[in-house]
Amino acid sequence: MIRIIRVMCTGRVDPAFVVWALANEFDAVLVVGCRIGDCHYSSGNLAARRRMRILQAFIKKNGLPPERLRVEWISSAEATKFSKLVEEYAGQVKALGPMQKDDGTRLRLLAMKRALEEEKVRWLIGNEKKLVEEGNVFGDKLDQERFDAAVLGALEDEFNKNLIAVALEKAPASVPELAALSGLKEPAVGEYLVALEQAGRIAPVAGHEEYARYTKI
């Protein structure tokens, strides 16, 4: 069965909401808006479509089935189509099985959400149309593949950083511990720690252990 959350327009759907739902008891998210070209808010669904496409790629890259997010465009006059869609998708989600609920998965989902809230990522996602279709002031356009690579690269970077940040919010940890938890190499963990420390988000814990431990501020 589905639980419905009403928003004014699919344009309101922040990718972070989708990940937040997966981190909180929902096994899948269906984003439904007006038909493309028929948006009640003119073009909100186009912005949503671009965002959700990237989000789906990001979800997949993080080892989750991309089908956990589905995006459909249906007019409010197409009730039958909507009910068929929901039935079919519910079946598909059942086949996928429930989301993993272990601490590790939740930590990763929280880091994904944070990554989607990062300025650089949002700037790139929000400017897709401009960068790919219109080009910069010099008329240089990015092709779709390069754009996708840039966004997904930025997302991964922010994800790794935030994974360390959320882990430290739970409990102080050392570089090797964080490396084990995140699957990153120790020097990479070190770099993210420096960045987080510079941003004033974490600090080393005073102590005499072999490895410095860090904690959130």
Add this chain to the structure above:
Amino acid sequence: MPDEVTQKEAAPDPGAPRIGVFVCHCGANIAGFVDIEAIENHARALPNVAFTQRNLYTCSETGLREIKTAIAAQKLNRVVVASCSPRTHEPLFRSACREAGLNPFLFEFVNIRDQCSWVHMQQREGATRKAKELIQMGVARAALLEPQEDITVGVAGKALIIGGGISGITATMSIARRGFQVILVEREKELGGILKNVHKLYPTMGSAGDLIGKNIRAVQKMPRVQVLTSARLVEVSGFVGNYKVTIDSEGKRIEDTVGVIVVATGARLLTPEGLFQYNGRNIVTQGELELLLKQGRLDADSIVMIQCVGARVPGREYCSRVCCMTAIKNAILIREAQPETAVFVLYRDIQTYGTLYEEDYRRARELGVSFIRYNLSKPPVVSSDKVIVHDELLGEDVPIPFDLLALATPLIPQAGFDELSKALKVPVDENGFFLEAHAKLRPVDFATDGIFLCGCARWPSDIGESVSQALAAAARASIPLSQGHVKVEPIVSQVDQNRCIGCGLCETVCSYVGIHLTDTPKGKKAETIRASCKGCGTCGASCPQKAIRMSHFTDGQIEAQICALVGTDK
């Protein structure tokens, strides 16, 4: 000043949440399919819930009184109603809150009828659980709701009517008679629309030319009316009360500001290219037959009419509603004028609803018109001077020679409907007809405030129906015009200028000029134009700095709703 926007001081903080949850039985509509008591008990145990009550019909006088009493007696500062659809009932419950002194935006709607009892009629247990959880999510959101004050916008006392057929002319005259200025825009060189080509009108058998001619002359003489022919709407921006429109009329650009817009663009008849050997000579459309009758050029001893040509077929499923009566009317006229002419109507179903129309059907049969039923799976086969029809009732093929074959083709959407739909930001249905806000409750309104529709632009309708709709649309459109101001929903974006870095992304993604960059002492910063912002939230979900807060749909409210079920047993 039409574009002045006023807003009262921000409403006071309602304080720590004391939520009242009202669960509606909706007679048996809800209570008959879920365990309503269990639902109320579940709601009572939720955080911040101070009061719960079940109502037989929450929307009835009694139900609304119960809400108001509880707000006062229980000092409720948030109200959740779990009942039907916000689409139809939200305004009602909001005003009940307002009457009890509670800001209407501290009200939250949970739909446990359409979303639970109706769709899961056979699954009592599941529907009950779903209702509980939806209420739980609604309560979580309600706790974070904030009061909002209405925004009031002035209304320009002028209307724009698009389309100069009978609907548009009627609407124009009705609004002008109330004392408002009206601009009537017609695409063609002359007013009149489709009626110009019609001979007689059913059921009165009056002359269409007389009717439309009288109306054209009347509207042209009318004070306060500006008629623009060979004209089309080029651009629209703005919002209810203040639509800035650009019209191209005979090559001249005209700019104006109107308070309301009525779409009366009508429909056109399908040309049956490739169907039943249509050739425009002896095989014509019912519309072309109409012209022959009008011009007195009809000369035939045997006339066959085929109904539902290109209508009620895969790909165009709808019934065009006027074709049966048009065929019957023309058949009557022909048989009355020249009884020696044989008339055959090959039909699939006859739709002559109501008293007068059914009477005409009877009269046509009395006059000797032969009605022969065919089936879509065995359509009539047409050669140059003969139709072979498989008579459904006799079960055999009947050959009928003809001098003239008239094909009843449906009314289809006007060319260019999609451009108009985009320019006005109003929807069309899957056939391309304009879609009203609600088929029953708001039949001549668009969902967009200040834009209305009538006549065949909405759906094939005959003259009587088009005129009723035009009068209705004119009456609806006159409400904001005569009030002189409208209230705009205060669901808008709000910029935290301390976080905003002036990147301008919000302005780029907004399709309403709802937000723009302005110069401030701290450099360029985004600012909402409250009367233009529609509250869609696209800017909020895009802002890199998360500097935009969407009122009534804040990140916090939505995220609370999403995670409200954590820890609930599934």
